[in-house]
Amino acid sequence: PGAHVDLLLPSGLVRQYSLHHADGRPGPWRIAVLREPDGRGGSAELHDRVAVGTRLRAAGPRNRFPLLPGQDLLFLAGGIGITPLLPMLAAAERRGSRWRLAYAGRSRASMAFLPELARYGDRVTVAPRDECGRLDLDALLAGTPAGALVYCCGPEPLLQAVRARCEALPGLALHTERFTAAAPVPPAADTADTDFEAVLRRSGRTVPVPAGTSLLRALRGAGVAVLASCEEGTCGTCETTVLEGVPEHRDSLLTPEERAAGDLMLICVSRCLGSRLVLDL
Ligand code: FES
Numbered sequence: 001p002g003a004h005v006d007l008l009l010p011s012g013l014v015r016q017y018s019l020h021h022a023d024g025r026p027g028p029w030r031i032a033v034l035r036e037p038d039g040r041g042g043s044a045e046l047h048d049r050v051a052v053g054t055r056l057r058a059a060g061p062r063n064r065f066p067l068l069p070g071q072d073l074l075f076l077a078g079g080i081g082i083t084p085l086l087p088m089l090a091a092a093e094r095r096g097s098r099w100r101l102a103y104a105g106r107s108r109a110s111m112a113f114l115p116e117l118a119r120y121g122d123r124v125t126v127a128p129r130d131e132c133g134r135l136d137l138d139a140l141l142a143g144t145p146a147g148a149l150v151y152c153c154g155p156e157p158l159l160q161a162v163r164a165r166c167e168a169l170p171g172l173a174l175h176t177e178r179f180t181a182a183a184p185v186p187p188a189a190d191t192a193d194t195d196f197e198a199v200l201r202r203s204g205r206t207v208p209v210p211a212g213t214s215l216l217r218a219l220r221g222a223g224v225a226v227l228a229s230c231e232e233g234t235c236g237t238c239e240t241t242v243l244e245g246v247p248e249h250r251d252s253l254l255t256p257e258e259r260a261a262g263d264l265m266l267i268c269v270s271r272c273l274g275s276r277l278v279l280d281l
Contacts, residue, residue, distance in 0.1 A: 001087035002065035002177070005029065006227060006237050008057040010049055014229040014237055015042035018084035018153075018177075019061055025090075029058075032112055034080040059227055064236060064253070065177040067091055070149040073099040074140065074172075076162055078154020079106070082113055084177055085153060089120065100144075102127060104135045104158070137165055146171030153177045178234075196272035200224065200281040201243055215267040215277075224281060226267065233269035240267045245277035 004018045017031035036043045050056065067088045075085045082103055092099040102125045105111035110128075117124045127135050141162075144150065150172050152162045159176050166174040193211035198219065200207065209218040216238055219226050229237040233251030247265035258264055267279075 001067040001091045002084050003061040003063040004065075004084070005031070005058045005060040005062075006229065007031075007046075008059070008227075009042060009045050010054075010056075011041075011045055013040075013042050013045065014059075014227055015046075016229065016235055016237065018065075020083050020086040021090070029061075032080060032083045034112070059237075062236070062239075065151075065153070065175060067151070068149060068175070069095075070147075070173075071097055072145050072148035073097050074144045074148055074150045075099065075101040076135070076137075076140070076150065076152040076154070076158070077101065077103045078152075078158040079104070079110070080112060081152075081154035081158075081177075082111075083153075085151060086113060086116065088151060089117075099123060100140075101125065102135055102140055104129065104154070106130065137161055141165050141169055141172065144172060148172055150174045151176075193271065194275075196275050196277065198272075198281075199244075199276060199278045201278055202281055209271070214269065215271060219267065219281070226281070228268050231268045233266050236266065238266050238268045239264055241280035243278040243280055246273040247271070247277065248273045 004016045006014050006016055008014055017033060019029050019031060021027055021030055033043050033046045035047045065084055073092050075088060077085050085101065089099065089101060100123050103111065103117065104127045107128045107130045108114065111126065114126060150162065150166060152159060152174065153176065156178060159178055163174060163176065166172050195208065195210050198207045198209055198215060207218050207222045207224065209215050216226060216228055216231065227237050229235045234253055236253050242263050242265050246262055248271045249259045249265065250269040250271065251266040253266060254264065
C-alpha cells in the first residue's frame, strides 16, 4: 500500500501513478489516471494515446507513503488522492485496525471508486462539495484518538489544511502524499551554485557540472540516461544514490532524516557541498 510506479509515456514524459488493488493483495498493477485538461500533458496522453495492447515501460515500484503499523487510522482523500488509500483500507481491514475514511470531491460524478468503497459501510464518509460543502476537518481530527496515524492524499490546499491542524494536535502522526507538485524550494539565501564534478561509479565516467547547470542536465548532456519527471525536486523520479561526497539538498521531498543521512539526492535540483560527488550511476 502507498507504492507508485514511474510510467514512461510514448512521448518521453515520465509520470507517477499510485498502485492500487481492490483487495490490497499483490497482483497485476492497477493505476487510475484522472484526465487533467489543464495539466502538463501526461494524463491526456495516457487517455488519448494509450489503449489495450499498448506496451509501456515502468520504473519502480517505489514507496514514499508506506502504511505503518497502527491500531487507529484516519484516512483523508481529496479527489483522485483516493487511489493510494484503497490498498491501505484493505490492509487495515486485514490487520483488524480501527479506521475511518473521509473522501472529499467536487461532486459524486467526479469521485472515483465509490462502488468499491460502499462495502465498508459507515466507516467511509463520502463528502461531495456540491452536497456537503467542505470537509469538516476540525471535527474529524478532534474525533480521532491520540496516537492515531493520519494518512492524507489530495491537492495541496487539503494537505496544508490537514498539516496545520495536525501540528496543533501533537498526538496525531500525519503522513501525506501529494499528487500535484509542491512549490519548488528556493535555495537558501547564502547558497550559490558552484562547479563540481560527478563521478559515476558504475560506468566509470566523470561529468563536470558547471555553476548554473543542474546535475540532471549535465548528466543528460553527457549522454547519461537518467529518469526525471517534475525537474523541480518534488516527485522523486530522479532519486539517485550518493556513494561519496555531501549533497546540498534543494528538493522538497526528502525527509530530514534522509537529508541528514546524505546517501540519496534528487539530481534535478540538488547539488554538491564541495567539489565532488560519487554517484551510483
Ligand atoms: S525529477 Fe522530480 S524530483 Fe527530480
